[in-house]
Amino acid sequence: MNFQHTEDRRMLADTLNRFVSEQYGFETRDKLARSDLGFSRELWGQFAELGIIGALFSEAEGGFGGDGFDIAVVFESLGRGLVVEPFLGALIVGQAVAHAGNDAQKALIANLIDGSVVAALAHDEPGSHYELSNVTTRAVRRANGWVLAGAKAVVQQAEEAGVLLVSARTSGADGAEDGISLFLVPRDAAGLTVRGYRKIDGGRAAEVVLDDVCVGDGALLGPQDAGFATLEHSIGFGVLALCAEALGAMDVAKDFTLEYLRTRKQFGVAIGSFQALQHRMADLLLEIEQARSAVINAAAALGTGRVTRERALSAAKYSIGRIGALVAEECIQLHGGIGMTWELPLAHYAKRLVMIDHQLGDEDHHLERYIALGRS
Amino acid sequence: MDLNFTREEEAFRERIVHFLQAKLPQRLSDKVRHGKRLTRADMAEWHAILNEQGWLANHWPEQYGGPGWNAVQKFIFENECALAGAPRIVPFGVNMLGPVLIKYGSEAQKRYWLPRILDGSDWWCQGYSEPGAGSDLAAVKTTAVRGTDANGSHYIVNGQKTWTTLGQHANMIFCLVRTATDARKQEGISFLLVDMKTPGVEVRPIITLDGEHEINEVFFTDVRVPAENLVGEENKGWTYAKYLLTYERTNIAGVGFSAAALERLRKVAAKVLRNGRPLADDPLFATRLARVEIDLENMKTTNLRVIAAVAGGGVPGAESSMLKIRGTEIRQEISSLLRRAMGPYAQPFIEDALHDGYDEPPVGPEEAASAAALYFNNRKLSIFGGSNEIQKNIISKMILGL
Numbered sequence: 001m002n003f004q005h006t007e008d009r010r011m012l013a014d015t016l017n018r019f020v021s022e023q024y025g026f027e028t029r030d031k032l033a034r035s036d037l038g039f040s041r042e043l044w045g046q047f048a049e050l051g052i053i054g055a056l057f058s059e060a061e062g063g064f065g066g067d068g069f070d071i072a073v074v075f076e077s078l079g080r081g082l083v084v085e086p087f088l089g090a091l092i093v094g095q096a097v098a099h100a101g102n103d104a105q106k107a108l109i110a111n112l113i114d115g116s117v118v119a120a121l122a123h124d125e126p127g128s129h130y131e132l133s134n135v136t137t138r139a140v141r142r143a144n145g146w147v148l149a150g151a152k153a154v155v156q157q158a159e160e161a162g163v164l165l166v167s168a169r170t171s172g173a174d175g176a177e178d179g180i181s182l183f184l185v186p187r188d189a190a191g192l193t194v195r196g197y198r199k200i201d202g203g204r205a206a207e208v209v210l211d212d213v214c215v216g217d218g219a220l221l222g223p224q225d226a227g228f229a230t231l232e233h234s235i236g237f238g239v240l241a242l243c244a245e246a247l248g249a250m251d252v253a254k255d256f257t258l259e260y261l262r263t264r265k266q267f268g269v270a271i272g273s274f275q276a277l278q279h280r281m282a283d284l285l286l287e288i289e290q291a292r293s294a295v296i297n298a299a300a301a302l303g304t305g306r307v308t309r310e311r312a313l314s315a316a317k318y319s320i321g322r323i324g325a326l327v328a329e330e331c332i333q334l335h336g337g338i339g340m341t342w343e344l345p346l347a348h349y350a351k352r353l354v355m356i357d358h359q360l361g362d363e364d365h366h367l368e369r370y371i372a373l374g375r376s
Numbered sequence: 377m378d379l380n381f382t383r384e385e386e387a388f389r390e391r392i393v394h395f396l397q398a399k400l401p402q403r404l405s406d407k408v409r410h411g412k413r414l415t416r417a418d419m420a421e422w423h424a425i426l427n428e429q430g431w432l433a434n435h436w437p438e439q440y441g442g443p444g445w446n447a448v449q450k451f452i453f454e455n456e457c458a459l460a461g462a463p464r465i466v467p468f469g470v471n472m473l474g475p476v477l478i479k480y481g482s483e484a485q486k487r488y489w490l491p492r493i494l495d496g497s498d499w500w501c502q503g504y505s506e507p508g509a510g511s512d513l514a515a516v517k518t519t520a521v522r523g524t525d526a527n528g529s530h531y532i533v534n535g536q537k538t539w540t541t542l543g544q545h546a547n548m549i550f551c552l553v554r555t556a557t558d559a560r561k562q563e564g565i566s567f568l569l570v571d572m573k574t575p576g577v578e579v580r581p582i583i584t585l586d587g588e589h590e591i592n593e594v595f596f597t598d599v600r601v602p603a604e605n606l607v608g609e610e611n612k613g614w615t616y617a618k619y620l621l622t623y624e625r626t627n628i629a630g631v632g633f634s635a636a637a638l639e640r641l642r643k644v645a646a647k648v649l650r651n652g653r654p655l656a657d658d659p660l661f662a663t664r665l666a667r668v669e670i671d672l673e674n675m676k677t678t679n680l681r682v683i684a685a686v687a688g689g690g691v692p693g694a695e696s697s698m699l700k701i702r703g704t705e706i707r708q709e710i711s712s713l714l715r716r717a718m719g720p721y722a723q724p725f726i727e728d729a730l731h732d733g734y735d736e737p738p739v740g741p742e743e744a745a746s747a748a749a750l751y752f753n754n755r756k757l758s759i760f761g762g763s764n765e766i767q768k769n770i771i772s773k774m775i776l777g778l
Contacts, residue, residue, distance in 0.1 A: 001378060001381055001385065001448060001680060001684060002377060002378045002684070003377060003680070003681050003684045003685075005377055006377075069377045258777075258778075261778060262777070270778075272776075273778065275769070278769070278772035278776070279768045279769075281772065281776055281778065282767075282771040282772050282775075283768070285698070285771060285775060285776065286701060289678050290671070290675065290702065292678075292681075293673075293674040293677035293678045293681065294674045296379065296681075297379070297674065297677055299377070300378075315670040318670060319670060367663060367670075370670065371662045371666045375657075
């Protein structure tokens, strides 16, 4: 039993934390989060140069990390800075390619690591509501390739992506795990249109329509009809990443709130001297430590067998969903009126914490999944 | 970062498991598992078994008869004991008074009292709370006035202690008494050892809401206590009391108790039917069960993190307050779910079924006999040992700096 990170991992975290605190102040972040692009290409390149994207992949894949705790350390730091650059897409798409790709496809990982290609997961659909096997987009075989038709919902940073990982049904009923295939689709493919928009917590996403998009044989990632395992595997990395990101954001939200309780005066005293507020803050601290443990459990389980791994991931995402919303709501409440304002950084941490529950399955979804996995 | 036990820790765990398989009487583990009430003899029997192995006072340094375990080993031991259904170690002598004597007692006190704790010659109880001093413990009013007569120096003690757990079995009580009234209330308290057979000591039972006689009131009327029974210095008792309250709280979360109770709950949920299917498949019940299960998994890791942090031999600080709050909430929730699982059969209250020698067929599911009583009894968890609200005050002051 050992709860210390390795020396390498501590250095990685230090490097990233320093970069984020120096280059990613609130004003910079706010500007980027509201910009037309939704993030900064320049900063993305700098993150790549620092090796942060490479830390998400194993040496065999061309990176120098890829362990659950590497991913946790990186995303926790990103969460502390509310970083909007497309790390999550790079992680999920890269891990899917690493899991199922052929040699030609695996060349993409190097382009993700050096920051030259932005990747996006195009899996959720307007009616799927987090359900992983709920895929209705169709892919039909044709000479030398496939024709894809359907719609994908809230695809993160789709407008700027060079490549989309699209799930599509090649056989089976709409909710079946069997019959899902994965395709690497260039963003500029004919028939692929995006309707981009801002997100409430910053950055951009888009609705993607595939109107008979033609792709070659080389676009199929992994075996036909058996894409579910790759999807689950790579989204598992994404779930861990979001949990760790939330943890970083919680720590900062807690620190802001604590500082406010110590300095804000009402009735002639610091409001932190009121027991009603002290107990709420003590509860938050306790819950955040539980969230930290959940992230550790999930990171440790990433390399284990399917049921153990997926249960730990769902347990963590459930915990983070519940605790994240609690931290967000309590921190706003403890700040009072000022907590309602755009100018206060805390408010943006609160928004991100709540919105993380809307990515890759919310609290209820993962609790239900945890129960179902326990029966299998 | 590695959540697994090391090879040595795993070997240690196996040693504990083997010991429990060989030495824990099934009669006792059956009683514990079924929530039956333990007699004084039951508890003394288990103490004696542990003492023979040298594991009873597992928090004590080796020179006083402890096994020299580190925090991880102690955690493993308590965890496995709970999972095996071992009776809990009665903490008052071994885990509370012992460490105080070792740190603050005189050589003579250590030589005399410590061996008697180990071999069961003395059964200690705790004289802390009073009717007017609960969460505000420093408000104790029981007085001890120093005097000298033909028989030597002594204190005369007058007052009342309450919530005295298992005091009906005890022959000795350690008390917080007021020896000065002019100072700040924390500064006039002394730590005194009182023989309960002394004239003027009277123990009266308090029956708790589950019908159990677990706690007592203890009255002191002109009780003469030899001055050599003062621990440490006069008026410094608050320091010792606080040490006792924070000592060795790495296992305060009761992860093992919760794990054992959860195992029992899962078995019940697989057996009891609702709408023709097991409760475990009922979406609402399954949700409640999953929530507490996940909370416990998180808690266990939090607990191990605290243990790892103090593995160097230190004592956990205010972090143990977090463990206490969440640990007791989890235990309460599990006993609440067990009660719910019994459905209408939570209602029958057949006290005889909780004692030895009852051989009538059970009314309803086997677990129903103790489920509701246990649930009500477990309300104490968030009240004793510093209520959960007091723990939040501690977190607020010591960790948050508010």
